[in-house]
Amino acid sequence: MARIGVFVCWCGSNIAATVDVKEVAKEAAKMSGVVLSTDYQYMCSEIGQNLLRNAIKKEKLDRVVVAACSPRMHEVTFRKAAELAGLNPYLVEIANIREHCSWVHKNKDEATEKAIALVRAAVAKVTLNQELIPGEIGIEKRALVIGGGIAGIQTALDIADAGYMVDVIEKTPSIGGKMAQIDKTFPTLDCSACILTPKMVDASMHPNINLHTYSEVEKVSGYVGNFEVTINKKARSVIIEKCSGCGVCIEKCPSRKTKSEFEEGLVNRKAIYTPFPQAVPNVPVIDREACIKFKTGKCGICKKVCTAEAIDFEQEDTKIIQKYGAIVVSTGYDLIDLAKFGEYAYGEDPDVITSLEFERITNAAGPTAGKLLRPSNNEKPEKVVFIQCVGSRDKTCRGKTYCSKICCMYTAKHAMLIKEKYPDIEVHVFYIDVRTPGKNFDEFQRRAVEEYGVNYIKGMVGKVFPDGDKLRVYGVDALSGDTIEIDADLVVLAAATKAKEDAEELGRKLSISTDTNNFFTEAHPKLRPVETHSAGIYLAGACQGPKDIPETVAQASAAASKAIILLSKSKLINNPCVAKVDETICCGCLECTNICPYEAIASTIIEYRDHGKMIKKLVSEVNEALCQGCGGCTVTCRPGAIDLKGFSNKQILAEVDALCF
């Protein structure tokens, strides 16, 4: 006969105000197997835990039920306390009488009755609990960072500084990401390149960091501590080891019709190119779709002029298979396509540009060498109009429902940059709301208005109408109700940010979830902001939601520290509550392998003796390290051969029976 102890917690007044805890303890004492039933104000406090530990020893308890808050909160606490008293921690059950009872009910009698029922169910279950011993798994002491923007660079540097090897995968030919395109950074207006490029160099020079640029994640398998990742290194057509980065090949390349991605399409690039002069690695890549040699077979000028003999037209994509203990996803964001916003004439008139295009125009290293010129005629504009919230906070199919978060600040920055260089240019900003929470952020935006004389107009623009060489902007000042018409020379659209197009696909490869907007979902919006629901995979930067640079860097370091915590462990203790297959019942249909979201179930052939004959049989087999204990397989299994340890069918049914008492 089991010797069960029941401990009912008051949780101050959280439980005791709605549930008659004394009554619950009294009723629990009558339940089968219960030898001790008591209540205490705060079971989680040291005194409460001592009460539990002493009772286990004194009363020789072999099962414990704690009626308290959610097991998410303190299951670990009470399991530890039980373990200290010599009891297997998996012989502790929690009856959740707070979140599931006192917090959601008002009537004390009914709540007390429900609390008693919940305790009865927990007692019924714990009676059938068995000792479980968690296994141990080793950890590959190497981290993978997917995405080489500022988030990925910061994460990689932090993990590498802690002494672990880090591989960074970057899709484009160079690391740097969006931050490399930006001119100045708010709210201090320090030059983006000046603070980013040293970090890029640090990352490339760090003995523990390995950069895989022009590469993508092809496949991810394995589990926390032991991921196996296949990386596809796309053919660069230039041998990195040989290239000296002299740039003669780029100079001589006759193909000049491709729009430069880095310059946001404002100018063209060659078929062999480095995205920007400070690229890391400073090794060009041949765009095979644009290259004349690849298209027609004739040309090959780059190869002829390359003194280092680094050009290799025959280079093929290579696959690298590598094991990692932790993965950090930092794939960043993009701007939405503005094709649906016909009223702004974007794409129709060259003088209507996005904010990222503006960054390039105002950048000293950009196509106009930092001079503010209209793309249509290369003349200085007299009036510039900024339009915010283009697609942000938009409930229609044209935009995104969320606030893109960075636009208010960068628009104020752009306005100020213009006023700083050309005080005679008129600058108007159309906004819906100005949102500038952040250290020194609001002061920054107010400076644009108060010191630089930027004209902020609350209201949206109805239409931008190309009229001769001007852009007629029709708007309304929502506060005064005056209609406004501006003959602008340049219109800058603060396009909404969005998740990367392939975020969902990458999410599937990694078994991490994305939200309705395709941003990766964190494990808890407040308390676990850099972790995903998949153990060992962490998030950094704008791939989790719109973010500015300071936030991105902070999150990157947080993700790095989470990865370091994991890598610094010698062994990982896995959850013993995993699925178990009864091979004698398993019929080998392998339905469970299809339903398992963690690919934790495989098949194996077993041999057994039946009436003197050796028989071979196909059965499913659970990899305990991969199994997350979701229980999907147990309900899929037609013969009922799979049980979840700690949550066996018998235990669950016992709980249900107790509730139907």
Added chain:
Amino acid sequence: MTRVKVNPSNRDKEISRIIEISGENIYSCMQCSKCSASCPANSEMDILPHQVVRILQLGNYERIVNSQTIWNCASCFTCGARCPRDIDITKIMEAIRLTVIRNKGESRIDVDELPEKIDDKMPHQAIVSVFRKYRK
């Protein structure tokens, strides 16, 4: 300009009817004024479309029905097409007009007289719409 005290929590009968007839959520509006900026008839309006929505949010029905705006609206649907909050302002304008029309109380037909009116020439739809428009 007259200043009227309004009580934002007062969702009076007429406002509720406007919401019901239009099927639009006026509380979704965040006053970006894109509708007004897009409106081709805005020069003829004493209250701009975004102000109409705001005044509805504040519950000042009188101010809306006494404005020229609702009658100058061309029902071109530009406002609704461009609204980032997915509000079809045209429908709201129509709903306001309907509340006025239906409130006139000039019942032009008596149910008892109806059988006499029905002849082969009278379209049935016209008879139905008489009831729909004049509820009193």
